[in-house]
Amino acid sequence: MARHQSRHGRSLVYGRASGSLLASDLELSFWGGIDPQTGEIIDRHHPLSGRHVEDIIFAIPCGRGSCSGSGVILELLLNGKGPKGLIFSSLETILTLGVIVARELFGKSIPVVQLVEEDFRAMLEADYVNIDGGRVVWGDRGQVTDTAPEQPPSQHEEQSSSSQQIELTDTDKSLLSGSRGEASAAAMRIILEMSRLQGARKLLSITQVHIDGCVYTGPGSLAFAEKLLALGGRVVVPTTLNSISVDQKRWRSQGVESAFGAAAERLATVYTDMGARPTFTCAPYLLESAPRKGEQVAWAESNAVVYANSVLGAKTMKYPDFLDIAIALTGRAPNGGLHIAENRTASLCVDARKALELDVAEDLLWPVLGYCIGGFAGNRIPAVLGLEAFSPSKDDLKAFGAAFATVSSAPMFHIVGVTPEARSLEAATGSFRDVKHVELSTNDLSNCFEALNTAAKTDKVDLISLGNPHFSLPELRKLATLCHGKIKHPSKAIIVCCGRSTYGLASQAGVVEDLEEFGVQVIEDTCWCMIGDPVIPRDARVIMTNSAKYAHYGPGLTGRRIRFGGLEECVQVACQGVSDASSG
CATH class of the missing domain: 3.30.499.10 (Aconitase, domain 3)
Structure with missing residues (x-):
């Protein structure tokens, strides 16, 4: 490696630390991506899977996925399994907030720094990193002088949360x-x-x-x-x-x-x-x-x-x-x-017209599209072309959005001709002058579909997992209709999660009774990203789901292999035990 390099970035949380560098140019969700009790990276789709963040300087472009990443970094810092410092190339507020809370309420803190992308990429191959406020030095271990983290920052070094920078009302x-x-x-x-x-x-x-x-x-x-x-x-x-x-x-x-x-x-x-x-x-x-x-x-x-x-x-x-x-x-x-209108416009245009030839069940198209487009989007808000003729339902958009949010850090998307702020591509992109254009192919979607399947089509399925995000009343009705007149295989478990309000409406309509007659277990309050043993049977090895979100997080959260399929196929497997439907 060349001699050490030094760059100045933005100190998001002031501090000093030195340590070995663990880095990736791929974003990571801390929730579902790092075990808060051990510090192991458990996102099995991430190149750092199996590594640990304890006592190192951890660098990723930014987080993605769940808002609970702040809770995970807090747990890591309080139980001694966290990194010595965090370095990002984008403004990462979720993980930074977890560090701020640890400092504000528990007296625990680590430095958090944002480097410009060019400097961040130059640092990725380093072995050792020193952080001193916004200054980052990297190189081989012998080239980089350790900081003295016990030395308190001077008044001009420490970035303050002073209210003087922000206009406050009398109530504030x-x-x-x-x-x-x-x-x-x-x-x-x-x-x-x-x-x-x-x-x-x-x-x-x-x-x-x-x-x-x-x-x-x-x-x-x-x-x-x-x-x-x-x-x-x-x-x-x-x-x-x-x-x-x-x-x-x-x-x-x-x-x-x-x-x-x-x-x-x-x-x-x-x-x-x-x-x-x-x-x-x-x-x-x-x-x-x-x-x-x-x-x-x-x-x-x-x-x-x-x-x-x-x-x-x-x-x-x-x-x-x-x-x-x-x-x-x-x-x-x-x-x-x-909250500000001009920040809601798209900087990425995704043409999905050629991708719609993907041969999957109709209800799988939307989560696969969301997952694929979310991967392309990264932290950019996309405007998607070519979907208006499909008139997606609210549940289709729910599945699309959940999959999108799993792999993208962008807080919204536009579908031209469908979503309320995208009556046209011009309306969706607004004042952006340099909108990047991407054309999706059938191969792009096929690759995403395969990535969501960590179990083979012929593997014996032990559990069918439904309701991530929570099922709506129309989804529960559809499931009941698909189950009607069929007999569940006695060795198969099928569990669906929904909210209390939906459960109450479904109970009044007799839908819960119909589902339970087939053998569906309906669970309230919790969701699959939080469910573990013994609700998931301990002898279950393969889980089937129609949720792209759970297909992504499930292997890391549960240690099981995941089969991704449509709702009709899930019911079919519940009756037959294996998947034999065409899946594309």
Whole structure:
């Protein structure tokens, strides 16, 4: 390697650290991508799969996927399994927020730096890295002098979350001074820190919040919520809750380990004690409280954010866990990102017309398209051409958006002629002068379809997993219709997840009874990204799903192989035991 190099970047969280470098030029979701208890990279689709982030400098372009990445980095820092420092090439707010919370409430911190892309790529092959505020030095271990991390930063070095940079109302100042208690004051400090990072010059009022931080990632997530509650935290705007880590009504009878179940249930209770509604769904857009076009909201949960922005036309940033409750406690959010109209336009045009020859079940086309386009998009908002003639349903767009959000860090998409802000390509791209154009091929989609299948078509399927994101009432009805008159194979388990509201409507309509007669187990409150043994039978080796999101995360989360197929094929396999339908 050439002699060491030194570059200056942007210090997102000030600190000093030195260590061996673990780096990739591919984004990674910390939730579903890193085990928060061990530090192992468990995303089996990522080139760093199997490596550990403990005690190294970790560099990726940015995060992607889940908003719960902030919870994972908090757990890693609190249990000693985290990296010594983080380096990104894009402004990464989700993971940075987790570090800020660790510093603000628990006194634990690591440096976080953003380098320009050219410098980031030049660093990727280094062995050893030194971080000192915004200065990054890399090279062979013997070429790089270690920092002294115990040395405190000087006043001019440390980047402050000072409110002087942001225009505050009298109410903002009152909250910051503690007029409504220390929980709201701490929440304001976190909001202002994130506003500074995002370049927001003022705050705005929002009408509702959807909280993802109620997912139990470990003791840190519970300690955070309990601290806010103890400090008098109470939500001041209507607030819904995401899926939690257990089915509150059934986890004991399901055999869930008692310490985990009790902690997960306690976390949910803490949030409801702060005034949030116990909706417990990852699909809040299915609720009667879903926002309208143009409404300013603060939603977390990656698929919900993408759906709210793209399909409903509401305005929300991709809010990290912990920032969501901070906004709920104050009703105030950074006035930046997708809250501003000009930031919602597309910089990437994806022509999907030639890709539609893919020979898969009709309901698989949308998640495969979302997964493929999300991979091309990266952190860019895409405008997709060639799909308007298909008149996708709300459930089609749900499947597309969830798959898109799994591999893209962009908080929305446009489908020309379909989504509300894309009546034309010109409307979707707005003022962008240099829009990149990509043409999808059938081969692109076929490769994505194959990547989502880690089990062979002829492998014996043990479990059919449905409802990631949560099934809607029309999806439950469709499943019941497909099951009608058929007999489930006795060795097969089939489980579907949905929210409490949907479950209640399906029960009243007799749909739940019909499903249970076939042998479907219907679970509320939780979702597949949180479900493990023994709800997943311990002897199950192959799981089948119609969710691209779960097909991506499932191998790492469960250690099982995944078969990706359409809903009709899932029912067929539940009856026959193997997949023999054409899958393309």
